[in-house]
Amino acid sequence: MSQSPLNRAQVEQLVRQSLSRFVGQGSSQQKQGPNPLVVNISARHCHLSQESVEVLFGKGHKLTPMKDLYMDGQYAAQESVTMIGPRSRVISNLRILGPCRDFDQVELAYTDAVSLGFKIPIRNSGDIAGTPGCMLMGPAGFLEMKEGVIRAAPHVHMAPEDAEYYGVENKSFMKLRVGGELGVTFDRIFVRVDPSFKLEVHIDTDEGNACGFTQDTPCELIK
Structure with a gap:
């Protein structure tokens, strides 16, 4: 016995079902990267050399790890400093990230710079030539940074x-x-x-x- 022809609604339903199966197969076979992507917000912080740590915290002082960061070997230290900007405006409890580096660098957000009263450039980490400086205060002394305050790209x-x-x-x-x-x-x-x-x-x-x-x-x- 011959089948009656499909009406428009039935044809559209069959097309949708076919497309659904095709899309499902494509998504299940989508290539995945070798490692999971992690996005993190980096709050204001500073990196210091061992020499600068000793100026701020005393001779022979070593940073004390407080919390491991996502990147292996990186950590937030227990130590923090006070940052003094233009017109003596300050940011208290500026966290130090370890381990120590061979240069000093402060990384702020745009609103941090506004609150301190100066303009900072967007730079990649380590690219500090010609950037503004600041004063850091620790329990053992002051550190005058001639440059190194950036907004990290x-x-x-x-x-x-x-x-x-x-x-x-x-x-x-x-x-x-x-x-x-x-x-x-x-x-x-x-x-x-x-x-x-x-x-x-x-x-x-x-x-x-x-x-x-x-x-x-x-x-x-x-x-």
Whole structure:
């Protein structure tokens, strides 16, 4: 017995079912990166040399780890300092991150700089030539920094296998698409590649607040 022809509604239903199966297969087979992407907000902090630590906390003083950070070997120290900016405005309890480096650097958000009363450039970590300085105060003394106060550029740390997966090189740029209610895309995420790195994006507190970022916000790196 011959079957009666399908009406328009039945045809559309069959097409939708077919497309649904196709899309489902595609998403289940989507290639995943070698390492999970982590996005963290980096609050204001400073990096110090061992010599500067001793100026602020006393001869022979060593930083005391308080909390491990996501990146292996990095930690927030128990020690903090007071930062004195222009016109004697201060930020108290500026956390020191360890281990010690071979240079001194303070990383602030834009609103931190406004509250201190001066303008700071956006720079990559370590690129401090020509940047403003400040005074740091610790329990044992004062440290005058001639330069080194920056607003850290948004950046991503990644291992070589991550760089290969995303098709990027050290010191190149990527985009970070942040989901959620606002849906913001950062267009210039600086890429730092090293075998010791985990896949981690750093944005500052102003940037995190502006895009409504939380630990549940979906994020995606884009070349």
